Amino acid sequence: MSKKNRPTVNQHIVPQIYLKNFATKNSRSKYQIIVLSKRKKIKSRIDTINNVGYIKNFYTVDGETDEEKTAWETFYAKTVEPLYSYGVNNLIAKTILSAKDEVIDKDEKLILSKIIVAQWLRVPNFINKQVAKAECQLLRFKRKLIHDFIEIDQPKNVNLMKNWQPNSLMSKNFVLAIINDEDRLNKFASILTNKVWAIYYNPYYNTMPFITCDNPIITYNTQNKSFNRDINGLGRQETTFVFPLASQIAVQVFSEVYSNYLNPIDGKRFFLTEKDVNFIFTINEAIYQNANREVYLPLNMRRVLSIVNSGTD
Helix, strand or coil, X not given: CCHHHCCCCEEXXXXXXXXXXXXXXXXXXXXXXXXXXXXXXXXEEEEEHHHCCEEECCCCCCCCCHHHHCHHHHHHHHHHCHHHHHXXXXXHHHHHHCCCCECCCHHHHHHHHHHHHHHXXXXXXXXXXXXXXXXXXXXXXXXXXXXXXXXXXXXXXHHHHHHCCCCHHHHHHHHHHHXXXXXXXXXXXXXXXXXXXXXXXXXXXXXXXCCEECCCCEEEECCCCECCHHHCCCCCCCEEEEEEEECCEEEEECCHHHHHHHHHHCCEEEECCHHHHHHHHHHHHHHHHHCCCEEEECHHHHHHHHHHHXXXX
């Protein structure tokens, strides 16, 4: 098999096309970004976006061929990630260049909603929990079949079932098939599309940019005042979503609790002011807490990090 046709091993849990919006192109046309590891406080490195935000074989499942094993990595690459080109990147351009404050319509919200739903569901802290649940369900199913075969006196089938062991790759395929079901994705995307949206332009991106991570969808529960994912969800009326799109752009999808009150602002761009610096900081803090392993910062934060690092040596 040629190198070109080999299945992808380093499977990105956040797309490189998304990370480009926080990165800087170097002299070799590679996009570089600052990587802050949650395992090493304050310590950071500069790396290219193809070297970050991935887990080896994370979307690989059970299968007879390489194509079957990497079917879900292919699904994300061919079905989800192209949405960023005419979804996220188009909104960034309109937010920066448009003379009008209304920068996103319902069709564009639907594209962004699909991106948010897919990204929310594809991350390790969600998939790993669902795989563990699926493994438990398969073991319960196994025990039930053994019991049923004993009841109808089929010892051969009893022995076959006792020797059968579901593996994690089988469970992962089961989970990915459910969460990436087209009807399911469209259902949740439709829910988000019909909510109130606001797009924020951060003029302080050179000194306090929006940052991102390998789990970049922030959720906030307006009733419990919590960012905890366990009490938030795609279909919950009280959940607000925040998604940084670039160092100077973020989008917020408001909870339905405030829909009637906020309808006049739907789809509009807002320029943040000095009064909103705490808002930017809160988003960045939530991004850090939300990260699976890594936080990503634009290169213009090198000086800030060097000052922080020198103070902790």
